[in-house]
């Protein structure tokens with residue numbers, strides 16, 4: 001395996017100057033912390049007459065919404081939608097609960113959606129670290145959960161996801177989640193021993209996948225439903241932590257279009273590597289589809305398969321996601337890139353602020 005300095009602690013520390021690896025290490029601990037402050041802050045959803053839930057946010061603040069939809073949709077008494085734009089869907093009204101999520105509290109699309117939710121008479125709840133969104137929630141007496149600040153929004157996933165999860169569970173919209181959360185924390189603690197920087201590449205699956213993807217364009221395949229959110233998170237984390245393009249698609253839909261693309265002539269395919277994320281207890285026909293696709297249809301683009309750990313759906317979802325958190329940072333570091341800064345996002349926000 002190529003030496004990409006992933007086992008050189010001095011070089012890792014120097015390049016990772018804002019300590020993204022430290023933030024990733026801390027993710028498992030965000031879950032119990034978030035459980036405690038959400039319950040202390042005591043925000044509740046009203047469920048009478050409730051017909052839909054919409055989580056509105058962007059980027060790292062929308063990721064918790066994706067996880068919630070992937071995890072809870074099958075059990076939730078009302079449909080869950082994730083909205084990533086200024087406007088809300090036309091169905092939003094007094095029978096909708098809109099959960100507006102922004103870590104900074106200053107994301108303009110989320111602020112616009114928040115105002116629209118209020119204007120349409122929707123039940124509105126805010127999850128934020130502060131900023132303008134918190135100011136408006138206080139002004140409007142809108143129930144809000146305040147989360148700890150000081151991280152990049154994408155590194156605060158546990159802080160942002162757990163409050164939304166508990167809003168649903170504690171109001172009876174989904175079965176209670178405390179046991180699954182405990183198992184998830186246990187699985188993540190176990191996993192981080194394996195994935196953290198101290199574990200050398202020879203024994204560290206995240207470093208090994210980083211070596212495998214170095215110089216390639218990652219394409220992440222998963223299955224519709226539970227693991228879809230993990231695959232999309234891999235894609236966005238590779239974008240932001242490794243400054244690399246990456247794409248995600250799901251079974252069975254990808255069997256009806258994307259696989260044909262793996263026949264393009266020329267050198268393009270040499271650049272692509274497919275990683276397949278797999279939960280337990282797949283629909284048997286999906287298992288068969290993965291087998292045929294990876295063994296017969298992806299050709300040299302077929303990469304590695306990552307299997308979920310743990311028993312409960314939540315633990316499985318987070319176990320897949322956690323490998324991607326480490327992998328994306330290692331991939332960035334293998335390029336000599338500091339995983340934390342997101343200069344292009346900031347440049348764009350600055351330009352938009354000019355009017």
Ligand code: F6R
Nearest residue numbers: 059060061102103104107153154
């Ligand atoms: C940066 C990041 C971005 C932000 C997004 C929205 O780490 O992940 O995707 O999450 O620009 O900003 P917030 O989360 O503050 O609403």
